[in-house]
Structure formats: structure tokens, C-alpha cells
Amino acid sequence: MDTDFKSKVEDLYNRSYKIFDRAELFNARRSGSEYHVDIPKDYEEDFFAVVERVTLNLMQDKDNFYGYFLFQMDRKIRFDIDSPSGINFKNAKFVLYINPVLFLQLGMNEMKSTIKHEILHVLSLHLIRIKELKGKVSTLALNLAMDITVNQYLDCLPPYAVTLSSVNLKYNLDMKQFNTLEYYAQNIQGELDLNDEDKNGSEDDSKHNEDTNYGFTPETSHNIWEESSDVDEGTVRDFTEKYIRSAEKGTLSVHVQSLVDKLRNSRPSIPWNIYLKKLLGTVLSGKKKTITIRNRRQPYRLELKGELRNHKAEIVVAIDISGSISNEEFKQAMREVLGIVKNYDHKISVIECDNDIRRVYSVKNERDIKDRKMQGGGTRFSPVFKYCNKNRIDLLIYFTDGKGEKKLDMMPTGYKVLWILSGRSEKLSLQKPYGAVKKLKKVAIVDSCVDLKDIKTDGYSMNNQEPIF
Numbered sequence: 135m136d137t138d139f140k141s142k143v144e145d146l147y148n149r150s151y152k153i154f155d156r157a158e159l160f161n162a163r164r165s166g167s168e169y170h171v172d173i174p175k176d177y178e179e180d181f182f183a184v185v186e187r188v189t190l191n192l193m194q195d196k197d198n199f200y201g202y203f204l205f206q207m208d209r210k211i212r213f214d215i216d217s218p219s220g221i222n223f224k225n226a227k228f229v230l231y232i233n234p235v236l237f238l239q240l241g242m243n244e245m246k247s248t249i250k251h252e253i254l255h256v257l258s259l260h261l262i263r264i265k266e267l268k269g270k271v272s273t274l275a276l277n278l279a280m281d282i283t284v285n286q287y288l289d290c291l292p293p294y295a296v297t298l299s300s301v302n303l304k305y306n307l308d309m310k311q312f313n314t315l316e317y318y319a320q321n322i323q324g325e326l327d328l329n330d331e332d333k334n335g336s337e338d339d340s341k342h343n344e345d346t347n348y349g350f351t352p353e354t355s356h357n358i359w360e361e362s363s364d365v366d367e368g369t370v371r372d373f374t375e376k377y378i379r380s381a382e383k384g385t386l387s388v389h390v391q392s393l394v395d396k397l398r399n400s401r402p403s404i405p406w407n408i409y410l411k412k413l414l415g416t417v418l419s420g421k422k423k424t425i426t427i428r429n430r431r432q433p434y435r436l437e438l439k440g441e442l443r444n445h446k447a448e449i450v451v452a453i454d455i456s457g458s459i460s461n462e463e464f465k466q467a468m469r470e471v472l473g474i475v476k477n478y479d480h481k482i483s484v485i486e487c488d489n490d491i492r493r494v495y496s497v498k499n500e501r502d503i504k505d506r507k508m509q510g511g512g513t514r515f516s517p518v519f520k521y522c523n524k525n526r527i528d529l530l531i532y533f534t535d536g537k538g539e540k541k542l543d544m545m546p547t548g549y550k551v552l553w554i555l556s557g558r559s560e561k562l563s564l565q566k567p568y569g570a571v572k573k574l575k576k577v578a579i580v581d582s583c584v585d586l587k588d589i590k591t592d593g594y595s596m597n598n599q600e601p602i603f
Contacts, residue, residue, distance in 0.1 A: 279318035406572030
């Protein structure tokens with residue numbers, strides 16, 4: 135911390151006590167009333183100038199993800215929280231709350247660590263996961279477990295920070311490193327129960343801390359989460375992913391990358407085959423729009439099309455033959471497709487395509503499925519869409535690893551699209567897919583050729599958050 139910055143921090147710290155009255159805070163807590171303090175404009179500007187300095191410092195770090203994540207968040211001053219910083223989700227944004235009295239006592243590296251601490255809570259989905267544990271373990275056990283989980287990956291923590299070693303020592307436990315939130319919470323709660331402590335922590339101890347000490351208090355360190363907007367899990371996940379996308383400016387640390395992967399891969403979604411059944415209900419209705427018959431409901435409106443019954447549904451199944459989808463994955467998926475459409479009058483055509491269409495053949499049953507022609511070239515999606523537009527199909531099912539163009543040469547006309555990614559793929563390259571994107575379930579792969587890009591090399595399992603050395 136340079137001399138100029140240090141002097142600004144010291145000045146702000148001294149000015150904080152001219153604004154904040156500790157006795158008024160304790161009286162408000164005793165009476166259950168809301169604590170409010172008027173913050174002068176010049177103080178607020180000077181304080182957030184310090185926060186901006188920390189943000190820029192984070193952005194200049196090798197692991198600049200935290201700086202860009204923080205840049206998107208709202209920031210507010212709160213003298214009534216029992217930790218240097220806190221976070222919640224309010225009004226469609228993540229909000230970082232900072233207690234100047236506690237925050238300004240920290241050095242630059244400690245300031246950065248306390249902000250990283252809050253962002254790791256978000257990435258670990260703690261705001262969601264604690265809902266499942268509430269009522270099963272005490273608030274104290276939950277708060278300690280959450281802090282242990284994220285602090286194991288941080289350096290330069292404040293001296294009072296909750297660590298695995300300090301909790302093991304205090305509660306006579308032998309918990310292991312790099313375990314889950316649930317593991318730590320259950321072990322701590324077990325010891326609290328043995329000691330006959332109240333499930334919400336010792337009220338006498340909490341009152342003593344409130345009356346005699348102003349600082350970090352584990353029992354109440356995450357109370358601000360209770361003020362979050364009442365939103366569903368999907369909304370929190372969507373906004374977290376949005377923040378992540380904007381913050382991915384460089385190489386992520388192993389731990390952050392694992393949290394991001396876990397978040398993206400754990401989203402509950404309808405399996406592709408179930409989604410296909412729902413899609414077929416709208417596509418294969420046994421009717422086809424036509425101009426040769428008047429509309430049954432409004433026969434005098436000639437611009438409205440009529441319907442023909444007993445329409446044979448034209449289905450195209452495209453397979454990426456660039457080497458990323460295995461024969462086992464494709465054949466298993468095709469069996470499911472045939473099983474789903476068997477009750478409809480349909481015609482299925484299989485298109486093999488890499489950067490151009492290589493083969494088109496019809497499939498009536500499982501015996502007609504051919505081994506794909508291995509080309510190993512690049513991938514373009516547009517040739518398949520050109521074929522489908524020309525042949526007036528009803529549904530396109532595209533099996534691919536997702537690595538192709540960012541934009542199609544032409545948009546699909548008059549048919550539905552379902553993208554199905556390989557179980558080893560992450561996302562579709564198209565900015566606008568014109569249809570749903572689903573993933574194949576993983577199957578045993580026995581291809582004679584191996585794509586080294588598909589081999590997972592990070593050696594890290596987020597099932598138990600333990601790195602494998």
C-alpha cells in the first residue's frame with residue numbers, strides 16, 4: 135500500500151467515527167428497530183474512490199476475474215454489518231455492502247481477499263445452497279462452514295477470518311481440507327449438539343459480543359443475505375452466469391474455473407429426448423398448412439391457409455462427421471429418436487456433414503443406421519440449413535460438438551431446430567441458434583481415433599472440491 139493511499143485510508147477511518155455512533159447501533163439492535171445513518175456526500179465519494187482503487191488493483195492481477203466481476207456489482211456502505219463486507223441479490227443485481235470501519239482497518243491485500251471471499255460465495259451458489267440446509271443445521275454452523283469452504287482458496291486473510299484450522303481447534307474437530315459446504319456444516323453442528331449449544335448459537339455470547347465488541351461475528355456475518363430479493367434459483371443462476379461471461383477476460387485459476395464449470399453443468403434442464411417428445415407434439419400434429427384448401431374456421435379469408443390431414447413428417451437428422459461425435463453416441467441417440475417418432479407417420483433422412491454435406495441417406499429402423507464417414511475436417515452448419523430450406527422439412531435435429539460458425543449464412547424457414555451437443559462439449563458456437571440446445575448423456579466411447587482436445591486435464595473434481603495432485 136503506497137503512502138498516499140495509506141494516508142487516505144487512515145483519514146477515512148478517523149472520519150468514520152464522526153459519522154457512525156456505535157451506541158446508537160447497539161440501541162437499535164436491542165429495540166429491534168432499523169439502524170440508519172446519514173452519510174455525507176464527500177465521505178461517500180472518498181470512500182468509494184478507495185474501493186475503486188482496490189477494484190483496479192484486482193483487475194491488474196493475473197487472476198483479474200474478480201476485478202471484472204466486482205466492476206458489475208452495485209456497492210453500498212453499511213455500518214451495521216458484522217464483517218468488512220457482505221453480499222446479496224437485490225433488484226436484479228448482486229450488491230456488495232462494505233462496512234467502512236472494518237474494511238479500512240485492512241491492508242490492500244486483505245481488502246482484495248475480503249472481496250474475493252464474497253465473490254466465491256456467489257460462484258459456489260451459497261445463496262441457493264443454504265436454503266436446503268436451513269433448519270437442519272444452526273446459523274452458526276452454516277456461516278462457519280461457508281467461510282471455511284471459500285477461505286481455503288484465499289491468501290492474506292484478516293487475522294479474525296474463519297479458517298479450517300481455527301474451527302478444528304476451537305471445536306476439537308479433525309475436518310479435512312477441500313471438502314463441501316455440507317460436510318463442514320454437518321461436522322460442526324454435530325460438535326455443537328454434543329456441547330449442548332443452542333442451534334442458533336449462544337444468545338448470551340451473541341449479546342456479550344454486541345454490547346462489548348464491534349467487529350466480525352460469525353453468528354451474524356451473513357445476515358445481510360436475508361435481505362435478498364425473493365427470486366427463484368434459476369434467476370440467481372442466470373445472473374451469476376451473466377456476470378461470469380462479462381468477467382472472463384483471461385485465464386481463470388483452477389478453483390474458479392472448476393466453480394464456473396460446476397455452475398454451468400449443474401443447471402437442471404429437460405433431457406434432450408424428453409424435450410424432443412414435447413417438440414414432436416407441436417411439429418408432428420398430422421396436419422400441414424396448404425393454400426389449396428380454405429381455412430376451416432374463416433373460409434372467406436383467402437389469405438389464411440387451410441390444413442391437410444395425414445401429413446408425413448419430414449425429419450432431418452444431421453451428424454457432424456468432423457471427428458467430435460462418436461459412433462456410439464450417435465447410434466444410441468438415433469435409437470432414441472426412432473423410438474420417439476415410431477407412432478408418427480414420418481420420414482427420416484440422415485445428413486453427414488463437416489464443412490460440406492458428404493452423404494444423405496434414409497433411415498426407417500435401427501438396421502439402416504450407418505457408421506459415419508470419418509472426415510476429420512472443419513465444421514460448418516450452413517450447408518445443412520441450405521438443404522433443409524430447399525427440401526421444406528418439419529424438424530432438424532443436429533448432432534454436433536458445437537464448434538462451427540458464429541453466424542449462419544441463412545436462417546431456417548418453416549421448421550423447428552433442436553441442437554444436441556456431444557457429452558464432451560460445452561457450448562454452441564452460433565450466436566443465434568434458432569432452436570433449443572441440449573446435451574447428450576455420456577456413453578462409453580470406443581472410437582479408434584482420439585481427439586486430445588476432448589480429454590479433461592485439469593485434474594479437479596468439484597464433487598468434493600478436492601484437487602487431485
